[in-house]
Amino acid sequence: MHSIFLHLHPRQVKQSATRFNRTFGLGGMAVLLIVCQLITGVLLRFYYSPFPAEAYNSVLFIKHNVLFGQFVRNMHYWSGVFLLLLAFLHFLRVFLTGAFRDKRKTNWIFGLMLLLLIVLLNFTGYLLPWDQLAYWAITVSTNIIGYLPIFGQSLRTIILGGNELNADTLRAFFTFHTALLPLLLLVLVVYHFWQVRKAGGILLPDGEKESEMVPVMPNLVFKEFIVALALIAVLFIFSALFNAPLLQKANPTFSLNPTKAPWYFAGVQELLMHFHPFFAAFIIPTSVMVFLAWIPFLKYDNPPTGIWFISEKGRKSSEATAKFASIITLFGILFNEYLLNFELLLSPIPAFISNGILPTLIVVGFMAGYYKYYLKKFKLSKEELVQAVFVFIIAAFIVLTLVGVFFRGKDMALTFPWNAW
Numbered sequence: 001m002h003s004i005f006l007h008l009h010p011r012q013v014k015q016s017a018t019r020f021n022r023t024f025g026l027g028g029m030a031v032l033l034i035v036c037q038l039i040t041g042v043l044l045r046f047y048y049s050p051f052p053a054e055a056y057n058s059v060l061f062i063k064h065n066v067l068f069g070q071f072v073r074n075m076h077y078w079s080g081v082f083l084l085l086l087a088f089l090h091f092l093r094v095f096l097t098g099a100f101r102d103k104r105k106t107n108w109i110f111g112l113m114l115l116l117l118i119v120l121l122n123f124t125g126y127l128l129p130w131d132q133l134a135y136w137a138i139t140v141s142t143n144i145i146g147y148l149p150i151f152g153q154s155l156r157t158i159i160l161g162g163n164e165l166n167a168d169t170l171r172a173f174f175t176f177h178t179a180l181l182p183l184l185l186l187v188l189v190v191y192h193f194w195q196v197r198k199a200g201g202i203l204l205p206d207g208e209k210e211s212e213m214v215p216v217m218p219n220l221v222f223k224e225f226i227v228a229l230a231l232i233a234v235l236f237i238f239s240a241l242f243n244a245p246l247l248q249k250a251n252p253t254f255s256l257n258p259t260k261a262p263w264y265f266a267g268v269q270e271l272l273m274h275f276h277p278f279f280a281a282f283i284i285p286t287s288v289m290v291f292l293a294w295i296p297f298l299k300y301d302n303p304p305t306g307i308w309f310i311s312e313k314g315r316k317s318s319e320a321t322a323k324f325a326s327i328i329t330l331f332g333i334l335f336n337e338y339l340l341n342f343e344l345l346l347s348p349i350p351a352f353i354s355n356g357i358l359p360t361l362i363v364v365g366f367m368a369g370y371y372k373y374y375l376k377k378f379k380l381s382k383e384e385l386v387q388a389v390f391v392f393i394i395a396a397f398i399v400l401t402l403v404g405v406f407f408r409g410k411d412m413a414l415t416f417p418w419n420a421w
């Protein structure tokens with residue numbers, strides 16, 4: 001056991017690297033959840049059957065007839081949800097401490113791939129119970145893929161193995177979920193760890209680089225052990241109290257109302273309520289992904305500091321930007337929903353312009369105006385400015401997701417959370 005930990009860590013680390021608020025143990029917790037996913041996934045696999053006629057009943061069998069079946073299913077479900085949330089928080093911490101630049105830029109790109117993989121793992125797993133929730137959530141999500149230009153429809157047909165969900169879709173999702181994606185995830189995680197070691201450990205602020213070296217056992221491993229125990233306790237409590245969802249068996253002739261995409265795609269689904277599909281499903285998500293992949297390669301004014309939010313000025317401008325982005329996104333949603341529907345108002349003009357180019361230009365205009373007049377006042381360096389753009393995108397994305405998950409009800413109309421399900 002001792003040597004397993006020593007393979008994951010160097011023998012000694014800088015004292016300051018062992019402080020909990022450096023990383024909040026988020027990367028380590030993600031690893032633990034992956035292990036949990038693998039173990040519970042293999043256990044479920046003993047009884048699950050990936051055929052439309054049998055899948056739902058096999059899940060019912062696991063729930064009611066297998067010893068601890070419901071609990072294991074819940075553990076698998078909740079560790080998947082937590083994994084996505086923790087990987088997202090880890091991604092935020094890496095960015096907000098500036099650890100995505102210089103010798104860590106390759107690892108940032110591989111980290112983005114890991115995030116994508118975790119989304120795909122959750123997405124492919126979503127269909128497997130073959131209940132109404134799964135069937136219709138995957139139907140709307142793959143419809144979103146169909147909006148991609150040129151190859152969208154073909155890609156949708158390839159993913160579904162036909163024009164709608166069928167036995168081939170379930171078999172393909174099952175194979176990706178249980179074999180290809182986990183294998184890829186393991187390879188990428190190992191590479192990710194190796195890159196952290198290659199970069200000399202985590203990024204530390206300048207003043208702490210000379211901190212004394214201490215043995216990794218027990219200084220770091222003990223803290224990791226406590227975090228691991230706490231995470232397992234939370235996971236157990238959640239799995240004991242809250243069951244993974246399971247509605248009636250999938251019925252292709254009767255759709256749910258509202259039909260919502262899985263929660264991690266709720267932001268994109270919300271965008272579709274306001275923008276032409278070409279912009280909501282393609283231009284905006286692609287621009288965000290290009291921005292995220294591009295930021296490590298920009299030229300910055302100063303080396304990375306390793307300090308949260310770069311500086312006091314960076315923290316203040318990020319706070320102001322998060323508030324502004326949240327308010328403007330909420331305001332935009334309400335305005336478009338109740339007051340000004342560009343597509344109806346400008347009906348003689350093609351929707352691509354009235355509901356695509358026009359609202360996109362308005363959003364970009366708002367962002368540009370904000371950066372020009374408001375952030376100028378902070379006299380930001382280049383890295384603080386990039387941080388503000390990042391914070392803007394993340395805050396808007398979180399608001400869109402929350403509205404999509406909690407405030408959309410029947411016919412996808414805006415409503416209060418207690419009417420949303």
Ligand code: HEM
Nearest residue numbers: 023027028030031091099107108111112114115201202203
């Ligand atoms: C399965 C998902 C992931 C796992 C298991 C994982 C694991 C880890 C671990 C254990 C560390 C060491 C320090 C820490 O705990 O923060 C780390 C560092 C790092 N991770 Fe991840 N990570 C994952 C996803 C990501 C994502 C989504 C990104 C960003 C897009 C990312 C980028 C990085 C970078 C750049 C570092 C170096 C940070 C530094 O030197 O301070 N990782 N990761």
